[in-house]
Amino acid sequence: QAHVVESGGGLVQPGGSLRLSCASSEFTLDHYAIGWFRQAPGKEHEGVSCLSSTDDSTYYADSVKGRFTISRDKAKNTVYLQMNSLKPEDTAVYFCAADPFTVVAGNCPPFPLGAWGQGTQVTVSS
Numbered sequence: 853q854a855h856v857v858e859s860g861g862g863l864v865q866p867g868g869s870l871r872l873s874c875a876s877s878e879f880t881l882d883h884y885a886i887g888w889f890r891q892a893p894g895k896e897h898e899g900v901s902c903l904s905s906t907d908d909s910t911y912y913a914d915s916v917k918g919r920f921t922i923s924r925d926k927a928k929n930t931v932y933l934q935m936n937s938l939k940p941e942d943t944a945v946y947f948c949a950a951d952p953f954t955v956v957a958g959n960c961p962p963f964p965l966g967a968w969g970q971g972t973q974v975t976v977s978s
Contacts, residue, residue, distance in 0.1 A: 855879070858948045861972030864938055870974060872933040874948030881924070885954040886931045887963050888922060890944035890974075898944075899960025901933060905952060911959055916942075938976045945971040 860872040874886060885905040891897050901922040902911045910922055921934040931950075935942065947970075949963035 856881075856948050856950045856967075856969040858946065858969045858972040861946060861974045863975045863977065865978050866938060866940060866976055868938050868976070869934070869936045870938065872935065872946055872948075872972060872974070873930050874932070874950065874969065875928070875930040876950065879950075881929055881931060881950055882926050884950040884952050885956045885963075886922070886924070887949040887954070887956070887960050888933045889947045889949065889960065890942075891947070891971075892941075892944035895944070900946070902956040902960040903931060904956040905954070909956065911956060913960070935974070938974075940976045943974060943976050945973050947971045 855878050856874050856876045858874055864870055883905050886903040888900045890900050900913050900916055903922050919937045924931050949967040951963050951967040954963050
């Protein structure tokens with residue numbers, strides 16, 4: 853498990869873009885599975901995108917497919933979530949989770965309790 857910190861959230865107009873970052877100062881994330889999740893008021897916790905620890909294969913929820921991209925920058929020990937064509941329904945608190953043992957295979961699995969960051973707010977509104 854890794855202590856991770858999210859950043860990059862903010863207020864953006866519909867159709868705009870944001871790039872979220874998930875970084876750790878304690879652990880090298882190269883071989884960690886990474887998950888981006890979001891929680892909006894009154895909605896279920898949703899796995900948005902996940903990245904495998906072994907082959908960097910990816911998963912995207914249908915709601916973001918084609919608009920969001922997850923990527924790993926090993927030099928910066930950071931995983932990004934590039935969010936384009938943002939919609940009001942993307943408004944949520946976005947959380948990053950990182951764990952070396954979680955298996956990402958065609959979905960965003962549950963991550964251990966200690967693997968989560970504090971979250972960053974994304975608001976899409978005109």
